[in-house]
Amino acid sequence: MKLTCNTPRKGALAHIVATLTAIAVVVALPAAAQTVTRSTTSAADLAATAQGPDRSQLGVYYRQLEQRLVSQGNLRQDRNAGALDAATLARNFMAIAMRTEYGSGMSGSGSAAPLRRWEQPIRIGVRFGASVPAAQQRSDQAALTRVAQRLQRASGHPVGLTNGAANFHVLVLSDAERANAGPVLQQMVPGLSRNATRAVTRMGRNTFCMVIAIPAADPNQGIARAIAIVRAEHPPLMRQSCMEEELAQGMGLSNDSPAARPSIFNDDEEFGVLTRHDELLLRMLYDDSLRPGMSPGSVNQHIGQLAQAVLARG
Structure with missing residues (x-):
């Protein structure tokens, strides 16, 4: 089981967070097999004890943070930013796809x-x-549909929203709803570890969003289930950034790298959307020459050639 948390840890964003007044991954856990069933809990069962996001103190905090980030040139929306070369793409793939954001x-x-x-x-x-x-809700549904379509185009792997049995759950919750979401998480993933549940229910305000990816019992079968958490209090650009980054990380691009640029997988929050660089990483990840369970050493042997191939295809 793995968690990825979008949390500023250093650099300009960490400084911005530290200076704002408080009004407010993939973590490698033991890889035990998980059986996931579809939850029948309704939205009303998620504790509605918080104020609406526009009125909450946490909402004010995130709006101030977004404004500060944008004023400093961050949360950029341009996806085709800068030239790429195969050596850089291969190096960033090894850093982002073949490492975990956190250790056990x-x-x-x-x-x-x-x-x-x-x-x-x-x-x-x-x-x-x-x-x-x-x-x-309608706006978020439409945005997630667009993200799913982009991920499918980039990866070549089937990705889409469903009203039926889901294997990738996206929860959009207020702070109070998230803190009380333990029973819902357990219904979605019976036997979900205490560490993973606590990571969600105890998210600090500087963890903007999170994804939990659950592997299949057989590592060669890849990821079996995932749960992403998006804060309801987020303003538009931060909300979009969380949707794009966490869904992509839930597909297997599990790490962030300070050297990756132009990329959303960089904790400086310069980019608020998936860039062409990131979409090429997804294309590489789902290339037929790779398979789940491959070691970093095995991947590294031919990742340079694969990077050249995907760049040539455009």
Whole structure:
């Protein structure tokens, strides 16, 4: 089981977060097999104890943060930013796809890891907390549909939203709803570890969003289930950034790298959308020459050639 948390740890964003007044991955956990069943809990069952996102103190905090980031040239929306070469693309693939953002027990070690991706089609189910207004729900559904379409085009792997049995759950929750979401998480993933559940329910305000990817019992079968958490209090650009980054990381691009640019997989928050660089990484990850469970050493032997091939295809 793996968690990826979008949390500023250093650089300009960490400085911005530290200076704002408080009004407010993939973590490698033991890889035990998980059996996931579809939750029948309704949105009303998610505790609606918080104020609406526009009125909450946390909402004010995130709006201030977004404004500060944008004023400093961050959360960029341009996807085709800068030239790329095969050597850089190959190096960034090894750093982002073949390492974990955190080590076992959330130590932050960023250790090497085998290749992780989905082998089955990705069926995204969206669940909203009762605090999320209907208009925002419609907007988020439309945005997630567009993200899914982009991920499918980039990777060549089937990705789409469903009203049926989902294997990739996206929860849009207020702070209070998220803190009380333990029972819902357990219904979605019976036997979900305490560490993973606590990572969600105890998210600090500077963890903007999170994804949990659950491997199949057989590592060669890749990722079996995933759960992404998006804060209902986020303003538009941060909301979009969370959707794009966490869904892509839930597909197997599990690490962030300070050297990756132009990329959303960089904790400086310069880019708020998936760039061409990131889409090429997804194309590489789902190339037929790779398979789940491959070691970093095996991948590294021919990743340069694969990077050249995907750049040549455009």
